[in-house]
Amino acid sequence: MYFVLALCLFPRVDYLEVLRLLKAGERGLRPWSGVNKSSLTRARQRLGWTVMRDLFRAMTRPLGQDPELFHGLRVLAVDGMLLAVPDSVGNRETFGKCGSQRSPMGYPMARMVAVAECSSHAILDAVIGGWKDSERIVSDELERHVGDSTLLLADRGFWGLARWHRLRDRGAHLLWRTDRRIARRVEDVLADGSYLARIQANKHSKAAGTVKAPPALVRVVEYRIDGQAEVIRLITILMDHEKYPATELAELYARRWEIELVFDEIKTHQRDRPVLRSHTPDGVRQEIFAHLIVHHATRDLLDEASRIAQCPAERTSFTRALHVVRRSVIAPTGFSPSARSRDRRLGVAEITKALLPRGRSRDCPRKLKSCITPFGSKASDEPASQRRSAVTIALNHRWQ
Numbered sequence: 001m002y003f004v005l006a007l008c009l010f011p012r013v014d015y016l017e018v019l020r021l022l023k024a025g026e027r028g029l030r031p032w033s034g035v036n037k038s039s040l041t042r043a044r045q046r047l048g049w050t051v052m053r054d055l056f057r058a059m060t061r062p063l064g065q066d067p068e069l070f071h072g073l074r075v076l077a078v079d080g081m082l083l084a085v086p087d088s089v090g091n092r093e094t095f096g097k098c099g100s101q102r103s104p105m106g107y108p109m110a111r112m113v114a115v116a117e118c119s120s121h122a123i124l125d126a127v128i129g130g131w132k133d134s135e136r137i138v139s140d141e142l143e144r145h146v147g148d149s150t151l152l153l154a155d156r157g158f159w160g161l162a163r164w165h166r167l168r169d170r171g172a173h174l175l176w177r178t179d180r181r182i183a184r185r186v187e188d189v190l191a192d193g194s195y196l197a198r199i200q201a202n203k204h205s206k207a208a209g210t211v212k213a214p215p216a217l218v219r220v221v222e223y224r225i226d227g228q229a230e231v232i233r234l235i236t237i238l239m240d241h242e243k244y245p246a247t248e249l250a251e252l253y254a255r256r257w258e259i260e261l262v263f264d265e266i267k268t269h270q271r272d273r274p275v276l277r278s279h280t281p282d283g284v285r286q287e288i289f290a291h292l293i294v295h296h297a298t299r300d301l302l303d304e305a306s307r308i309a310q311c312p313a314e315r316t317s318f319t320r321a322l323h324v325v326r327r328s329v330i331a332p333t334g335f336s337p338s339a340r341s342r343d344r345r346l347g348v349a350e351i352t353k354a355l356l357p358r359g360r361s362r363d364c365p366r367k368l369k370s371c372i373t374p375f376g377s378k379a380s381d382e383p384a385s386q387r388r389s390a391v392t393i394a395l396n397h398r399w400q
Helices: 002-009 015-025 037-047 050-059 089-095 135-139 161-169 246-270 281-309 318-330 337-352
Strands: 074-084 109-117 123-130 150-154 173-177 185-189 195-199 216-225 232-236 393-395
Touching (some): 002 015, 015 037, 015 318, 037 281, 050 281, 089 109, 089 281, 109 246, 123 135, 123 281, 161 216, 216 246, 232 246, 246 318, 318 337
Parallel strands (some): 074 150, 150 173
Antiparallel strands (some): 074 109, 109 123, 216 232
């Protein structure tokens, strides 16, 4: 198990070199002169992937501090990301790849859908599917940590009336973005410009043998950002417009993008390679959950540093913490509790001395240099956004 976790800490290092690094961190390990890559692969197969999943679920916990709650609610976000896996027969059959059946393109893709805490960037639960699996269907298996005292943010791709009822019955508070076709039956207009509307199941989407979901009464918030033409439409079960003003909900929804930063920490900084190692579907699942374990352990270290420094978790550096964790693994101090406790104290002190400046508001238009993207292209000589002013949110009052 330690070896699988070390593979995620040193993603560009081969099996035997990872074993040498672990040996350097604990001189008391027995000799391994007869070990080769094949024996390590068979050991991973014997370990299985469900062990890593169960370990991940046993260790995860919310890390956010009380001042970061929204009216006493812990803010969570759900979203998915794709991870490229080796182009083996098993991975192609299990996960699939983009393109048509006759001309598939690129690497097979594993889809991971996760629930993360927006304030601490801690992933609390995750489910793994294939490239062709819908994020909405995969997310139905996410049930842990979503319940009382939580507020779940989601984008338009996760909408489903039955899913809405199921999460609401579990006690979760919801703030989701939807398109214009949802919640068109207006019931009442509130003083802050939001309104109550009723959602009914689409009669054309009823599958054979299934029960139609009952109607739902929701509160709708519509607004524009910085005078842009696009109207952003949110629905929520937070009906009290005096306790939860529409402007606060509009500002809160921007925190859903924190889960994109969580995925960036895993895909760009921690994984540090374009394709995962594993050539079998079970190995892919094992590797992904191992990455989630390493990420949560690193985030736990950052949470301790932010509490000591009395600052938000966003001012702690994930890459700095990752360097600290990697050095502690190969440090010749052994695996004794006292040595590990000392390494942790030193690592926390190093993190608190390298705090990041406060982040700018994320109001720059989304543009990328890649030409294969639905977003606008960014010229090579176009300067980065230096604007530090607050985002202007204009509520859409439809009945004035």
